[in-house]
Amino acid sequence: MITENQYFENNVKSLGYHTSEGKSTVGVINPGEYEFGTSNKEIMHVIEGELIALLPNTTEWQSIKAGQSFEVEKNSSFKVKANAQTAYLCQYR
Amino acid sequence: MITENQYFENNVKSLGYHTSEGKSTVGVINPGEYEFGTSNKEIMHVIEGELIALLPNTTEWQSIKAGQSFEVEKNSSFKVKANAQTAYLCQYR
Numbered sequence: 001m002i003t004e005n006q007y008f009e010n011n012v013k014s015l016g017y018h019t020s021e022g023k024s025t026v027g028v029i030n031p032g033e034y035e036f037g038t039s040n041k042e043i044m045h046v047i048e049g050e051l052i053a054l055l056p057n058t059t060e061w062q063s064i065k066a067g068q069s070f071e072v073e074k075n076s077s078f079k080v081k082a083n084a085q086t087a088y089l090c091q092y093r
Numbered sequence: 094m095i096t097e098n099q100y101f102e103n104n105v106k107s108l109g110y111h112t113s114e115g116k117s118t119v120g121v122i123n124p125g126e127y128e129f130g131t132s133n134k135e136i137m138h139v140i141e142g143e144l145i146a147l148l149p150n151t152t153e154w155q156s157i158k159a160g161q162s163f164e165v166e167k168n169s170s171f172k173v174k175a176n177a178q179t180a181y182l183c184q185y186r
Contacts, residue, residue, distance in 0.1 A: 048117055
C-alpha cells in the first residue's frame, strides 16, 4: 500500500512506503517555511531543489541541495524553508 | 501546486511539481509489472529500491538500482517491474 499524506494546508505532500530497512516517504514541499516534529530518527535527502534547514540545537540555517542529506534525532523538531518546489526522500531508520 | 496522480489501480502513485528546468514527479511503484507510455522525453531515477526495465528497442530487461537512472524518448513506451516498493524521480525534459 502506498499511503498519501498532506501537511500544512497541502503545501507538503508525501507518499509513504516500506522497504526492508524501514519506512520511507517521498514528498514535495512548496515554497515556504515549515516546522516538523519527529517521533523517529529521520534521514532527509533532497532529491531535486534545495531546502534551507534549521536543525535541532543549531542556530544557523544551512542549505541542503539535491544529492545532500541531513539527519534529525527522534522526539525533536526542525525547520525547513524552500524557495521553489523541492522533492525529498525521508527515511525513518 | 503539488498534483497527485494514481495509475494501475493505485499501484503507482506520484506527486507532480515544477522546477526551473521543467516538470518532475516523485512517485512510488508497488511490486508488479507495468507498461508506461511517454508523451515527452523522460529521465527516470531510482531513489530507493530497484526497477527492472525493458526499454524501447531493447530485448533485455535491465536492473536500475537506487542512484541509477535511464532515459526514454517521447512517444514511446517502456515496461518496468518491481519486486518491492520502489521510489523514483521522473524528470520531463
